[in-house]
Amino acid sequence: MQVAVAGGHGKIALRLTRLLSVRGDSVRSLIRNPDHADDVRAAGGEPVVCDLESASDEEVATAVGPVDAVVFAAGAGPGSGSERKETMDYGGAAKLIAAAKANGVPRYVIVSSMGADPNAPGDDTFAAYSRAKGRADAELEASGLDYTIVRPGRLTDEPGTGLVRIGEKVGRGEVSRDDVAATLVAVLDEPGTVGKKFELVGGDVPVDEAVASA
Secondary structure, three states: OEEEEEOOOOHHHHHHHHHHHHOOOEEEEEEOOHHHHHHHHHOOOEEEEOOOOOOOHHHHHHHHOOOOEEEEOOOOOOOOOHHHHHHHHHHHHHHHHHHHHHHOOOEEEEEOOOOOOOOOOOOOHHHHHHHHHHHHHHHHHOOOOEEEEEEEOEEEOOOOOOEEEEEOOOOOOEEEHHHHHHHHHHHHHOHHHOOEEEEEEEOOEEHHHHHHOO
């Protein structure tokens, strides 16, 4: 499988790249900072410099290339303001949707957020983040692509357990980035997740089993 990962230097993305490359898949990692290229190569990916915020739709499509699937694991990150939530968490995802369509890439998996809501009330940064994520999810659902929306709970850097809980609503909880990455791999492998949206936290069900039942 050939996969393009947006936000390729992110903590989830690097873990995903390692998992995919170890089993022989090809990963094109879209990164904004060329200084991150060596980290991507060390994880087994091919770094492609592309700033999703400033690049045109055509430039993003070129960066994505002829792949089988795309994964949006990018984001404005902690400490960023409301404007960047809009341009990155929504705008970046929207540009990747356009690139997938332009390149004939059918499969799109997005790392969203528990509580994503295009109509989230409030003027604070978290509300802006929830709206941006919600708008990205809604646009993906309407895109006609074979999508899966993964909404993890609070992310941690604890070692993965390989055990998760998945459902339409699972309640607040934590999940390790290791287990999120493993879930994304399972989602890419499982055709039954196409057209599905689910929340993800740590649990007691093996990742593959949980994804298969999603």
